[in-house]
Every structure is written in C-alpha cells, then in structure tokens.
Amino acid sequence: MPNAYQLMSTEELDALIAQLEEKTDEIRARKLSLDMARGKPSAEQTALSRPMLDLLTSDTPLVDGNGIVDNYGTPDGLPSARRLAAEILGVEAENVIVNGSSSLNLMHDLVANGFVHGIAGQKPWYQQGQVKFLCPSPGYDRHFAVSASFGIENIPVPMGADGPDMDVVRELVEGDPQVKGIWCVPKYANPTGITYSDEVVRAFAALKPAAPDFRIFWDNAYVVHAFGEQDDELLNIFAALEEAGNDNLVYEFGSTAKVTFPSSGIAFVTASPADMAEIRAAFAVERVSSEKFSQLAHVLFLRDLAGVQEQMAKHAAIVAPRFELVERKLTDGLGELGIADWTHPHGGYFVSFEGPEGSAKAIVSLMKELGVVMTGAGATWPYGNDPRDTNIRIAPTYPSLEDLSSALDVFVVVVKLVAARLERASR
Ligand SMILES: Cc1ncc(COP(=O)(O)O)c(C=O)c1O
CATH class of the missing domain: 3.40.640.10 (Type I PLP-dependent aspartate aminotransferase-like (Major domain))
Incomplete structure (x- = not known):
C-alpha cells in the first residue's frame, strides 16, 4: 500500500518539505542538548537502590552459609x-x-x-x-x-x-x-x-x-x-x-x-x-x-525473587510512562502516514524503529545537528552495517519525561522530513 507521501503530488510534497524545513530551522535555533542514545536507567531509578549502600557496615556479619565474605x-x-x-x-x-x-x-x-x-x-x-x-x-x-x-x-x-x-x-x-x-x-x-x-x-x-x-x-x-x-x-x-x-x-x-x-x-x-x-x-x-x-x-x-519483583515494580512505575510517551508521540506524529513502524514492548529498555529504506543514517545525523543524540544508525547490525539503513534504536529511560517529550517531537519532524525528501528524490 502506498504511504501518504507517495500519494502526494510533487507540488504538495515540495510544500511539505518547505514547511518541515522551516520547523527544523526553528528547532535548530533552540540549541537543544538532549540524549536518547544509550539504554541506561535514570538517576531516579538508580536512587531506588541507594538504601542497599546502608546495609553493609563494619558490624555486618561477613559470613554467608559456608561462604566467608572478607577472604x-x-x-x-x-x-x-x-x-x-x-x-x-x-x-x-x-x-x-x-x-x-x-x-x-x-x-x-x-x-x-x-x-x-x-x-x-x-x-x-x-x-x-x-x-x-x-x-x-x-x-x-x-x-x-x-x-x-x-x-x-x-x-x-x-x-x-x-x-x-x-x-x-x-x-x-x-x-x-x-x-x-x-x-x-x-x-x-x-x-x-x-x-x-x-x-x-x-x-x-x-x-x-x-x-x-x-x-x-x-x-x-x-x-x-x-x-x-x-x-x-x-x-x-x-x-x-x-x-x-x-x-x-x-x-x-x-x-x-x-x-x-x-x-x-x-x-x-x-x-x-x-x-x-x-x-x-x-x-x-x-x-x-x-x-x-x-x-x-x-x-x-x-x-529473593519476590524482593526483586518488588524492586522492579518501582522501576516500572518510573519507566512505563516514558514508553507510553514514545508510543503516544510516534502514533500521534507518524501513525497515519505509513512511512514508519516501531515495536510496542511490554518490558526492557528499548523501542526499535523502522523508517523508510535509506533513512536511518540521515535521520540520526539530522537529529544530532538539531541537538538530540541517538544510538548511531547501523549500530544494531554486525559491523554497523544495516543493509537497508532503516533501523533506529530508541532508548527512552535516561532522559527526564520533559526532555524525552522534546526529543520525540524533534524526532517526528525529522522522520517526516527525511521521508519526504527521499520520496521527492525518487521522482
Ligand atoms: C542485552 C544486554 N545484555 C547485557 C547488557 C550489559 O549487562 P552488564 O552490565 O551486566 O554487563 C546490556 C546493557 O545494556 C544489554 O542490553
């Protein structure tokens, strides 16, 4: 099925590109500095484990069954x-x-x-x-x-x-x-x-x-x-x-x-x-x-496992809204265009995004230009060689919800612009 950009006349497509380029100029002027690159927990998440640091003191018995801890x-x-x-x-x-x-x-x-x-x-x-x-x-x-x-x-x-x-x-x-x-x-x-x-x-x-x-x-x-x-x-x-x-x-x-x-x-x-x-x-x-x-x-x-699950529920409370935000922003921004696809995980640290063929490097590079660092395009393939140049890894856990929201807004504009330019170039 043709995507929304393939269905546009060349005049419509040129107008869209001009409009998106104007938006990217506005974004560039904001001099953003955002990071969506690596799958790391946020500071709020690592803070959940700080109480662990109080559990070992000079009085703690350093034995564990037949194990000696200090030797x-x-x-x-x-x-x-x-x-x-x-x-x-x-x-x-x-x-x-x-x-x-x-x-x-x-x-x-x-x-x-x-x-x-x-x-x-x-x-x-x-x-x-x-x-x-x-x-x-x-x-x-x-x-x-x-x-x-x-x-x-x-x-x-x-x-x-x-x-x-x-x-x-x-x-x-x-x-x-x-x-x-x-x-x-x-x-x-x-x-x-x-x-x-x-x-x-x-x-x-x-x-x-x-x-x-x-x-x-x-x-x-x-x-x-x-x-x-x-x-x-x-x-x-x-x-x-x-x-x-x-x-x-x-x-x-x-x-x-x-x-x-x-x-x-x-x-x-x-x-x-x-x-x-x-x-x-x-x-x-x-x-x-x-x-x-x-x-x-x-x-x-x-x-024990129950304790781990308790801890993970606390992580989930922090992480889930970020993944919901990714889903919402991508659906609102790109859902009806048919130019991209992405995964909808129930856990883990990533969303995998598939743009049009030949788009991933251009998207990540323009994102960087606009102040948003993402995982390098191709990184998810051996030798960094994504043969169709489509895959981008989105890592939403580390930035604050506010920063993530701004980064995703930029991402939607950039994906649209790169996809529109690719379609224009193919005519
Ligand atoms: C699939 C996978 N395995 C392993 C690791 C790293 O684990 P560790 O810190 O235990 O080496 C990561 C970190 O992102 C990961 O995504």
Missing part, C-alpha cells in the same frame, strides 16, 4: 547470591556461578575461553580456521563487538516478531561446523523488545549443531524487566532442552545491572553441569574467588 573462598559466589541468581533465571543454584559485576564481561570471558583454550574437548577456535557467530539483527551492538574483537565473522540472521528466523538459524548451525555461537536476548530483546515464542525457544533447544563446540549465548538481561501487569512469558530454555533430550548447548547470563546499579550489580552464568565444570575451571585460572561484598549487599537488599 578468599566460595569461587562460585556466595551461596545466598547463587540462590538469588538461580531464582531470577529459574534454574538450579548448584549450576550457577555469580561472578563480578558485568554479565557482558562473563560473555566475553566465555568467548575468549572457546577461542583461546577450546571447549567440549575441541581445538581452540583460533586453530579451526575462520569461525562464525550468528547475530540476530537488529541486536545488541556490544554482543557483536565481543565476537568481532576476536576476528570471529558475525553473520546477521533476520529477527521476527517472535524471535530469530529459526529456519535460517537451523540451516547455519546444523550445516556449518564453523558456526560456534549465536547471540540471543530472549526476553524484551535489545532493541526490538520482543520475547521469543515457545516455538522459537523449543527450536533452539532442539538444535543439532554441526560443531560440538557450538553454544547459544542466552543473555537473559531483561528477564524481570516488565513495565506493568502484562509480563511476557519466556519458556525456560533448560526445561525445553530436557524436553528435547538435548544438553550442553546453552550458556545463560543475567545480572542486576538494571535492578540495582549498572556496572555495580552482580552478574551470573548458568549452563549444564558439564559446561559449568568447564566454566568453573576457566574462571579458576582467572581469579581465586570473586568480589563478595556486593553479592552480600545484594542479597541483604533484594532477598
């Missing part, structure tokens, strides 16, 4: 922190390691381990020729940066409304032994905000990889990050693996980066018992045991 030991993490992480991910605590403050760091360590040392009794990846990782796109730029940093070839895989295209994934994973991994954010994906359907999760669990050292990097970063009552249900990948009679296939990650403090949360990984034995051995070379004061503080503060 080496319990390299898998404090028992109570492992229980908390296991509850968040819905897995067995004995298969969880809590380590450090960044899940991305754990992912990097495990890619490095496969690359340098090898896993599952296979040669290190660096000795196996050109290895590959699958990158459902649009996806998380920092995932793609990890594999790219080792010279691993990142292969884009189409993302749909219910997860990656599993026919493409199956063909590549089962047909090509050079494929060693796939990056997944199965719930409230970065940036589309979609949650993988049961069918997609089951298809992942049923994979029969050509490479015995292939692993799914299941980054469940947004597992508890719903905005409200309507929380998407994600099938537990380990339950699906059991159902499929499959094993040693998934590394699952999580962290409290967006529950408590980004870069000062606790991070965790879980996998099959055999994979955990390998991971434990790899980590044992890296450090004696991990930082435990933060683990203790998190357990004292969050207690």
Whole structure:
C-alpha cells in the first residue's frame, strides 16, 4: 500500500518539505542538548537502590552459609547470591556461578575461553580456521563487538516478531561446523523488545549443531524487566532442552545491572553441569574467588525473587510512562502516514524503529545537528552495517519525561522530513 507521501503530488510534497524545513530551522535555533542514545536507567531509578549502600557496615556479619565474605573462598559466589541468581533465571543454584559485576564481561570471558583454550574437548577456535557467530539483527551492538574483537565473522540472521528466523538459524548451525555461537536476548530483546515464542525457544533447544563446540549465548538481561501487569512469558530454555533430550548447548547470563546499579550489580552464568565444570575451571585460572561484598549487599537488599519483583515494580512505575510517551508521540506524529513502524514492548529498555529504506543514517545525523543524540544508525547490525539503513534504536529511560517529550517531537519532524525528501528524490 502506498504511504501518504507517495500519494502526494510533487507540488504538495515540495510544500511539505518547505514547511518541515522551516520547523527544523526553528528547532535548530533552540540549541537543544538532549540524549536518547544509550539504554541506561535514570538517576531516579538508580536512587531506588541507594538504601542497599546502608546495609553493609563494619558490624555486618561477613559470613554467608559456608561462604566467608572478607577472604578468599566460595569461587562460585556466595551461596545466598547463587540462590538469588538461580531464582531470577529459574534454574538450579548448584549450576550457577555469580561472578563480578558485568554479565557482558562473563560473555566475553566465555568467548575468549572457546577461542583461546577450546571447549567440549575441541581445538581452540583460533586453530579451526575462520569461525562464525550468528547475530540476530537488529541486536545488541556490544554482543557483536565481543565476537568481532576476536576476528570471529558475525553473520546477521533476520529477527521476527517472535524471535530469530529459526529456519535460517537451523540451516547455519546444523550445516556449518564453523558456526560456534549465536547471540540471543530472549526476553524484551535489545532493541526490538520482543520475547521469543515457545516455538522459537523449543527450536533452539532442539538444535543439532554441526560443531560440538557450538553454544547459544542466552543473555537473559531483561528477564524481570516488565513495565506493568502484562509480563511476557519466556519458556525456560533448560526445561525445553530436557524436553528435547538435548544438553550442553546453552550458556545463560543475567545480572542486576538494571535492578540495582549498572556496572555495580552482580552478574551470573548458568549452563549444564558439564559446561559449568568447564566454566568453573576457566574462571579458576582467572581469579581465586570473586568480589563478595556486593553479592552480600545484594542479597541483604533484594532477598529473593519476590524482593526483586518488588524492586522492579518501582522501576516500572518510573519507566512505563516514558514508553507510553514514545508510543503516544510516534502514533500521534507518524501513525497515519505509513512511512514508519516501531515495536510496542511490554518490558526492557528499548523501542526499535523502522523508517523508510535509506533513512536511518540521515535521520540520526539530522537529529544530532538539531541537538538530540541517538544510538548511531547501523549500530544494531554486525559491523554497523544495516543493509537497508532503516533501523533506529530508541532508548527512552535516561532522559527526564520533559526532555524525552522534546526529543520525540524533534524526532517526528525529522522522520517526516527525511521521508519526504527521499520520496521527492525518487521522482
Ligand atoms: C542485552 C544486554 N545484555 C547485557 C547488557 C550489559 O549487562 P552488564 O552490565 O551486566 O554487563 C546490556 C546493557 O545494556 C544489554 O542490553
């Protein structure tokens, strides 16, 4: 179906462009300085966790079950922190390691381990020729940066409304032994905000990889990050693996980066018992045991899954109005034109925006000119190469509602102008 601009006469289109250019001149004169670039919680959100800082004092008992907090030991993490992480991910605590403050760091360590040392009794990846990782796109730029940093070839895989295209994934994973991994954010994906359907999760669990050292990097970063009552249900990948009679296939990650403090949360990984034995051995070379004061503080503060959910409801109260504002502004400004599309997530940190073909770079660049920083166009694709140049990641959590509102008003004008210019240029 033709969009509203395609239906306009050239005279009408020229008049519209002139009118929108006038608006952008007005905006430019306001010398805005707004940031919609990265998925970070706002100061109001991080303030929710400040009481955690009062829970560790010189009088706090520094023991946790058989764990000693103020000395080496319990390299898998404090028992109570492992229980908390296991509850968040819905897995067995004995298969969880809590380590450090960044899940991305754990992912990097495990890619490095496969690359340098090898896993599952296979040669290190660096000795196996050109290895590959699958990158459902649009996806998380920092995932793609990890594999790219080792010279691993990142292969884009189409993302749909219910997860990656599993026919493409199956063909590549089962047909090509050079494929060693796939990056997944199965719930409230970065940036589309979609949650993988049961069918997609089951298809992942049923994979029969050509490479015995292939692993799914299941980054469940947004597992508890719903905005409200309507929380998407994600099938537990380990339950699906059991159902499929499959094993040693998934590394699952999580962290409290967006529950408590980004870069000062606790991070965790879980996998099959055999994979955990390998991971434990790899980590044992890296450090004696991990930082435990933060683990203790998190357990004292969050207690259990119910405590986490309580905390997340407070985040939701702050975050939900921002996502509602994005939906309202985009619908009011662009809804009836048919020139763009965007996602309507129930949780997570992002809205994924699809403009007309060939528009994303121009939109982000004009936004910058007008004083609004957005995530770079193309960042959601491997090597920054969005082949149709359509995808823009909107990150609404960090700015104030007022700033977000101004930024979205600018965005609507800019999208219209770029789309109108593209249509004009095509005539
Ligand atoms: C999908 C995803 N995974 C991981 C991270 C980073 O997590 P961490 O701070 O635990 O390294 C982010 C941060 O934006 C993310 O969006």
